Amino acid sequence: MAEKFPKVEGGGSLILAWQVKNKKVLVVGGGEVAAGRVLNLLNADAKVTVISPRDGLNDEVAYRIDHREVQYFDRKFEPSDLDDDQITMVLTAVDDPEASSQIWKLCKERKIAANIADVPPECDFYFGSVHRDGPLQIMVSTNGNGPKMANIVRRRIAANLPPNIGNAIAKVGELRKKLRAVAPGNDQGPKRMKWYVAVVMLFKSTKLTYSRMSNVCLQWSLEDLCDMEEEDMSQLLQYYTPDKVPSLNQIRLGDDPDEWKFDGSFGWACVV
Ligand SMILES: C[C@@]1(CC(=O)O)C2=NC(=C\c3[nH]c(c(CCC(=O)O)c3CC(=O)O)Cc3[nH]c(c(CC(=O)O)c3CCC(=O)O)/C=C3\N/C(=C\2)[C@@H](CCC(=O)O)[C@]3(C)CC(=O)O)/[C@H]1CCC(=O)O
Numbered sequence: 001m002a003e004k005f006p007k008v009e010g011g012g013s014l015i016l017a018w019q020v021k022n023k024k025v026l027v028v029g030g031g032e033v034a035a036g037r038v039l040n041l042l043n044a045d046a047k048v049t050v051i052s053p054r055d056g057l058n059d060e061v062a063y064r065i066d067h068r069e070v071q072y073f074d075r076k077f078e079p080s081d082l083d084d085d086q087i088t089m090v091l092t093a094v095d096d097p098e099a100s101s102q103i104w105k106l107c108k109e110r111k112i113a114a115n116i117a118d119v120p121p122e123c124d125f126y127f128g129s130v131h132r133d134g135p136l137q138i139m140v141s142t143n144g145n146g147p148k149m150a151n152i153v154r155r156r157i158a159a160n161l162p163p164n165i166g167n168a169i170a171k172v173g174e175l176r177k178k179l180r181a182v183a184p185g186n187d188q189g190p191k192r193m194k195w196y197v198a199v200v201m202l203f204k205s206t207k208l209t210y211s212r213m214s215n216v217c218l219q220w221s222l223e224d225l226c227d228m229e230e231e232d233m234s235q236l237l238q239y240y241t242p243d244k245v246p247s248l249n250q251i252r253l254g255d256d257p258d259e260w261k262f263d264g265s266f267g268w269a270c271v272v
């Protein structure tokens with residue numbers, strides 16, 4: 001018999017999307033691993049400081065420093081580097097296990113979250129293998145079992161994604177923002193979410209699951225979403241107040257016989 005609630009399966013990680021925008025992060029080390037860490041951090045708009053002797057710098061880290069993408073100190077780590085309560089996180093990637101352990105202990109004394117590359121027990125969090133396409137990020141973790149496998153799984157997932165998915169998500173983001181402007185109140189919350197989900201489900205019912213659905217009159221495709229212009233979005237948003245979800249043709253051509261009322265079920269819209 002199926003369980004009523006999901007079964008707990010311990011031993012995993014809590015996977016989150018940490019918002020480090022404008023927050024200070026210290027990276028100790030300037031080699032190949034540090035280069036990857038720095039890129040991840042800059043992609044998340046963090047304020048990055050790198051501490052590493054110049055002669056140990058990898059070309060990519062040197063490039064970030066030369067282009068002032070990071071703040072830089074040309075020396076080894078010193079405990080006083082942690083004397084800044086604005087530091088949100090410390091990442092070490094040094095080829096010196098003693099220095100690594102010392103940094104971990106100091107971070108714990110100061111309650112700063114830290115990742116010590118190479119030493120899983122000395123990590124408050126692990127990195128994962130990340131696929132990025134505009135606003136879309138997919139992280140794969142094997143929870144320390146096999147980082148190379150994480151890389152392989154991530155590539156396989158990415159290869160199976162529709163090519164326009166990042167753009168489509170960006171458009172949905174724009175639409176969602178505009179919808180909030182049209183219906184800002186908290187009291188609109190449930191209606192706003194229901195209508196928005198109905199619109200997104202129309203797009204889900206098309207290219208993402210296409211062949212099985214081919215007898216159903218499909219109204220939106222991923223490409224349609226990507227092609228949405230300002231004008232299309234304003235047209236679409238006019239259907240929010242009467243709680244209707246139009247077809248793309250209706251938005252573009254204004255013909256209304258196909259119009260259907262959203263009945264609250266997130267099923268398929270069938271226009272015959
Ligand atoms: C995913 C990725 C993200 C990133 O680092 O950004 C990542 N490691 C990557 C690559 C990679 N790392 C290593 C190899 C060599 C081959 C091999 O060992 O497999 C390769 C492969 C390569 O280089 O191709 C060596 C290695 N790594 C760790 C140890 C220590 C240990 O296991 O004890 C050792 C042994 C050192 C030694 O033996 O001396 C530990 C960790 N590495 C993690 C993440 C965390 C667990 C993530 C997970 O389990 O999913 C964790 C626990 C902590 C952390 O680093 O956060 C990135 C792939 C990104 C991508 O390409 O997409």
Ligand SMILES: NC(=O)c1ccc[n+]([C@@H]2O[C@H](COP(=O)([O-])OP(=O)(O)OC[C@H]3O[C@@H](n4cnc5c(N)ncnc54)[C@H](O)[C@@H]3O)[C@@H](O)[C@H]2O)c1
Pocket residue numbers: 028029030031032033034051052053055056057058075076077093094095096099117118
């Ligand atoms: N994702 C992972 O977890 C992963 C993957 C591969 C390797 N590693 C491990 O991570 C560590 C770093 O790997 P790498 O390839 O970048 O090494 P690397 O030799 O290219 O770089 C080490 C860097 O640390 C700097 N450094 C050394 N001591 C320092 C100190 N006290 N203060 C500041 N900087 C210092 C060096 O100048 C150099 O820039 C190694 O121990 C490696 O085995 C981890």
